[in-house]
Each structure stands twice: as C-alpha cells, then as structure tokens.
Amino acid sequence: MTNPQLSNPAAGADQAHTDKAPTDLAGHAFHLIGVGGAGMSVVAQILAARGAAVTGSDAHGGDAYEQLRQQGLKVHLGHAAANVPEAATVVVSTAIKETNPELRAARERGQEVIHRSQALALAARGRDFVAVAGAHGKTTTSGMLAQALSTAGQDPSFAIGGVVRSLHTGAHYGAGPAFVAEADESDRSFLNYAPTVEIVTNIEPDHLDNYGTPEAFAAAFVDFAARLVPGGLLIACADDPGALDLARTAAAAGTRVTTYGTTTPADIPGGPVPGAAHVRVEVIARSATGTQASLTRWDADAVAAGSGPSSQPVSLELSLPGDHVALDAAAAWEAGCELGVQSTAMARALSEFGGTGRRFEDRGEAAGVRVIDDYAHHPTEIEALLAAAREVADARGGRVVALFQPHLFSRTRNFADRFGAALAGADRVIVTAIYPAREAQADFPDVTGQIVVDRTPGDARYIADPYAAARAAAAAAQPGDLILTIGAGDVTRLGPVILEALAERSASA
Template structure:
C-alpha cells in the first residue's frame, strides 16, 4: 500500500521559520528527490537558503542536475542518508516501509508532503496553481516563460524543463509563483492560491478517487482553497471544468472562463456558458496553430479586448487553449494584453511535450508525456498535421502508465491510438502498482481495442527496432507515455541512422 502522509503534514513544520524571506539554516531531506515533481521542490528550497539532501532509487537526469548544484543527493534508500535535524519530505509514492521514512518517524522528525514543502517555499508570493487532468505542465511553462519575457521574473516549479529557460524551477524576484497542482493524490488541496487555472476535469486517478464524481468533487474543494478575492480561470470547452466554473461562481468566487465557444453567436447577447476569453482558430500548421483572442467582461454585449493575435510555435488546438489560460493569468498579474500574447507566441515548448528528439534517415522522432486518452488524441491530431506537411505517416510507440489506468481506459486508449498509421504498445510502466494485482492487464489489453495496425511488443528494445524498421523518410515516430519510454528516442535515432535502406517499409 502507498502511504497516506496527510496526518504527518502540518502546514508549518516546527523547524521552519514564519518569515517568507528565506529558509537559511533549515534542513530538508527529500525521499525520491530525482522525480520530476520532487526535484523542482528541492531546487526551490535550496534557492531559498535551505540545506537540502535527498535520495532516489534510480537517479536520472534531474537527480544529476541537483548533484551538480552541490546538493548531497544519493542513489539508494538507506536510513543513514537522513540527517537527524531535517524535515523529511515525501510524495504519496513513498511507501511506509521505506527505511528513511521509518527512521524519521522513529526519531520523531517532521514528515511533510511534497506539496506542503512547495507551499512553504512559495510563502509570501502570489501563488498561481495550475490544475487539470492534462495540460498542467504546458500551461505552467507557457506562463512562466511569458512572465519572464514580460520582465516580471516569476518563480516557478514545473515538472518539466521550460526549453527557453533551461530549467523547471526558479526563485525569481517577482511576486508570482507558478506551480503545477497535482490532483492525483489530493495534494493540490494543500495550497491556498491567488490564481487557479483548471484546464479540464476529465476522470483520472480512479484508483485513488473511486468514481468520476469524487474526482470532480476534489476540484470543487480546490476552488474553495482560493484566497479571498482570488481568481479561478477555467476552460469552458471541457464539461467538467465548465461545471466547476458555474459552481464556483454561484458560491461567490471570481471566475473567468476561456474556450472556443463564441459569446455573440445569437442576437440578444452572450451565449449562456460561453467563454469570457474566446479563442478563434485562424490557421492550423505544422509549425503552430494560429488564433485570435477576444476577451469579454461578464454580461457584456461588446468585447473588452478584441482580436489579439496568438501564434504559438507548437501545433495543436489544445496548445492554443493552454496559451489562452496563461494569457488570462498574465492579464490578472498586470501584463498588457498584446504584450502577453506576444510573449506567449514565443513559447519554445517544455520537456516531454511534443519534444523534438532529432531526425535520422529522413524520419523525425518526437517524445511526449501523454498518458491519458484525451492527451493522446490531441497529440496525434497535432502529429498528423506535421506528418502531412512532410508527406509521411505517424508511428506511435506507446507505453501505458499504471495497470489500473490501462484497465479503466483500454477502449479509449485504443480509439485514440487508432489515429496513428502504426502503433506499437510496450509493457505497462507500473509506477506504484504491481502486475500481481492486475494479472490480466497488459499492453495487449490496449492493442485489442485498436482498429488500425498495432502490435504488442513488451520489450522496449524490440519495440524501438520495430518502429525504426517500419519507418520511411517523411514519417514521424512518437514515443508516448509517462514512464521510461522517453529513453527510446535516442535508441530509435541510432537505429534509423544504422539501417541501410531508407525505403525499408
């Protein structure tokens, strides 16, 4: 069982100062410090002056970056790693049997959740929490880059590298602190944001929540965590997020929505439930989807801001929607509308979000973190636009994430992946789960629901070779998933470079 650490997570640990200026002289030990979420917390705590140590089972790129910054981080979980005076920081993935956690509890050390450590590091700033089943990283990264370009020097903690900023974490001098708010374990309820962005509320993490209704209820609770006078920014195109906006507004919360539904489609005023920030798609291209933004005040019959051009350099309608959310947050933080749109148009992407890994033999390799059916649908739509301009096909190498998610969404995964010309599904990345609890669930479970050409190849190395051998010049190969499938990009590129016949398929 995964530990529930909520009872061990006081909002202000005893050895943490009330001052919001720095954490100098205070120690934190992070278990699982190499993870995407934990590593950025480590960096921010260190930048606030804390002494940071940590451990990780496997290491990895983020782990090595922390080591290069001078932090004492170690591979392997051993009781001896834990400094006796440190506040111990954990995620929900850390099990009760972890030797470092066991020792910390024996000593009576404070144990807090990662989200509470992040809230502590953000103390004294205008906290912008970005939530949703998908789109969090891209939206957070867009906002961080745009505010940086606009001269606000925001702080941010993002579970992916912002390409133009070369990091996923930064302690800035400005008032804004941007962070992804993780709904998977309800830890986003540990925040008290000034601004909340909710990109969507599609059911996920049902292994934790049990029902879609419980999942949606958690977002209502999240909206109630807003500071007095704070702003909820919600996507009107998503039914769950739209319902949240109405519920929050009825409770007296200040709400702005964004989406593609026009406000003046019919005579007599705005369409009920339509977005305050209207996104008008004007052109879809492989190098980015262009749009115009129109902003309406509530109950207005004419726009307050009209036809602001938005031109992200990444394809996909979902990218433009994410940018619209970031645009509205930027306006709330004081950036002029046109300047914010221009800053967003320069967004260069973030790690593992339609990330270009290179090209060999005329075949381009893209890596993406998509692990929910809706994310995969959006990814393959964007990939299709790129492939068609190249005169090629889309080849998907998909690694399912979690046995429970694979079981719950197998049919939807199959429908989404059918948009590829050829799909290879590898073994499931178990994360916190075990195959023994789901003996009948494998990658074949997804393949059985794909109507197009698809194969189940459990071995990642075999999957990589099959994708490379099938590809021909002009094609796109996508490595997709939240696990270690990202490691296959360089492998596939090496295979493409070594295969003798470029017209092999």
C-alpha cells in the same frame, strides 16, 4: 507529525507550520526522499534557493538527480537511514512507502515529515501562488506562463514538472511576486495550496485507483476552487464539461471566474457562466510548425447583457502545432493579464514559448524519419498529440507511427477502450509493456498492453519488450514518416534506440 499517506494530504496537514513559515529559510534543513523525481527535484531547487540546507536520496538517479548533484546539493543514490540528517524536516510524496528505511528512521526519531506539496507551499510563502491543475495540460500551461512572465520582465518563481526549453530549467526562485506551479490532483495534494490564481484545464476522470469514482474526482476540484484566497481568480476551460461545471459551481459560491474556450459566451453549453468573464479562442491557421489564433475577452457585464466583446482581438502566434496548445495559451494569457502584464505584451511573450521537455520534443531525424517524444498518457492527451502529429506528417508527405507505453495497470484497464480510439489517429501503432510505476503486475494479472491493441482499429501490434518495440517502429517507418514515443514512463529512452536503428538501416541500404 504529518502523515503523508492520508487519503487527503490536506486533512491533518501541518498547516500551522506553513502559515508561520519565515520568508527566508536559512537555518532550516530538508531531506527529500525520491529527490530525483520530476516533482521532488524542483521543490529541492526552490528550497535551496530560499536558503535552506537541502539533502536528498533517490533509488534510480537520472537527469534531474544529476542536475541537483551538479548544483552542489548533497544527494545520495539509494535509500538508507544514515542519509537522513537528524535535524531535517523530511519531505515525501505519496509514492514513498512507510517501509522506506529513511522514512522509517525519521518516524522513529520523531522528525517532522511533510508532503511534497506542503514543502512547495512553504517555499512559495509570501508570493502570489498560481496553481495550474487538470488531468492533462498542466506542464505546458504552467511552462507557458512561467516563460511568458519571464519574457515580460516579471522574474517569476516557478516549479514545473518538465524543463521549459527556453529557460533551460523547470525550477527558479525569482524576485517577482508570482510563483507558478503545477498542482497535482492525483493524490489530492493540490488541496495544500492557497492560490491567488487557479487554472483548471480540464476535469476528465483519472487516478480512479485513488478516487474510486469520477464524481469523487470532480468533487476534489470543487474543494480546490474553495482554496483560493479571498478575491482570487479561477480560470477554467469552458470547452471541457468538467471544468465548465466547476466554473458554474465556483461562480455560484461567489468566486471570481473567467472561462476560456473556442465558443462565444452565448454558445457555451448551457449559456454563459453567471457573472463570469470569458476569453474566446479562435484558431485562424494551423501548420506543422505552429498555430495562429486570436483571443477576445468578454467581461462579466458584457456576458450578462448578451452584448459583443469588451476588447479587440489580440493576435497569438505560437511556435507549436495543435489547437490544444492555443487553449493552454489562452489560460496562460488570462493569468498573465490578471498578474499585471498588458494583454498584447503577454501575447507577444507567449509567442516565444518553445515548449517543455517531453512535450512534442524533437529527438532527431535519421533516414528521412523524424522522431518525437511526448509525455501523453491520458486518452485525450494522445488524441490531441496525434492530431498535431498529423499536421506535421502531412506536411512531410509521410505517416504517423505511434510507439505507446501505457502508464499504470489500473489506468490501462480503466481506459483501454479510449486508448484504442485515441490511437486510431496513427497510421501504425506499436504498444509495449505497461510502465507499472507504483503498481504491481501481480495485482493486475490479466492486464497487459494487449488489451489496448485489441481495441485499436487498423494496424496495431503488441511487443512487450520495449527495445524490440523500438526496433519494430524503426523498421515500419518510411522516409517522411513521423515516429512518436508516447507515455509517462521510461519510453523516452527509446528515441535514441529508434534513431540508431534508422541510421543502421540507411547505412546498409
């Protein structure tokens, strides 16, 4: 029986179960605890699509839970031992505690318990697994790749922690050979995969509550690269120092590597990665509605010889703003080419990507103020988000108002200085109470959103009550402004509150 609470879920994992799994899961039963979560819900859909009997439970419900219920899956609101079929393999995430009544009942009965990542690996059995990892950028990059492969006629399977807008889902079991998935590094569970292709967007220290040190966090990615199947490809961002270090380490170990970034191979810090190909991303034009870029590939021999590019530039027209979006698209483009899509066809397919849910998602406009919702919860993500928002606000002749909900007490404490620096990209900042997720305020008595405000230059306020914060954001906005609700918690629910307050103000004017 697998213990999902291991510090490394891959250590001691039921690998034999995964390796011997049939490609058709008919006759197998799975019960997912916390099935309404973004990661769990897509696993549930894929398992069901492969013919398994799937049940689940969730403490809070939500949109993903309702979608599963509408699809005919037997899901329960609330946790109770009676929810768990006795013949089912029980699937958990690291967030599920041993005190959960369903997990406790499964343990007492001797039922098999596996981690969510193991269930996903089982569902992907027999496909070319493409794992997208990194402290941020995973959802956009994996969504881009899934949508572009679909547009190119590849019919991939995918499991993404956000809805791909053009596909209207984050989960699909297709007939094609590729299986695209986000690979969660937060609890080391990405070490349960054996990918054909890996994308690493960045290795910025995060999840230090689990890893302890930035060095331990980086070391996990070295282990992740070692999980590639023989002949597999690592695609790593050369603009990120951590990902670049990983590329060098992996190449030295004999792994096939392609780097991508805004520099030519000769301009990569420390020089080209020995033996690695490189994709240069050149942003040509920026606007409030999109980004135009070109992609040029140097193959490994050309890089080693110091000669020019080995391909003509490929034009990339993206319908989302931000240089970071162009970098994510370059990673998806290289992965698509590796999977057999012709380079210009892959670029054309990427141009149709309209984003994923909660990534620069337009929530509406009222009183001349546009409201955008975004999942950004790491300082670098927020910095990139506000840079893109500035492009949009400038085009409207307005300002950027940021309503930020920090995620986790530990992350807020560890990155307070960096959050403050990132939020300086907004004209006005309102910080609301921290979304605790798996943590408790009692363990961090001195950590509140005020510590972010104290480190944010300019116009910044702390308003603990989220609804009061939303109304304050609406009151602060003027026609032409952009209000962003930012964070990985339930700040997303505040968009309608802001729009209602703006509409009421307009009606009373």
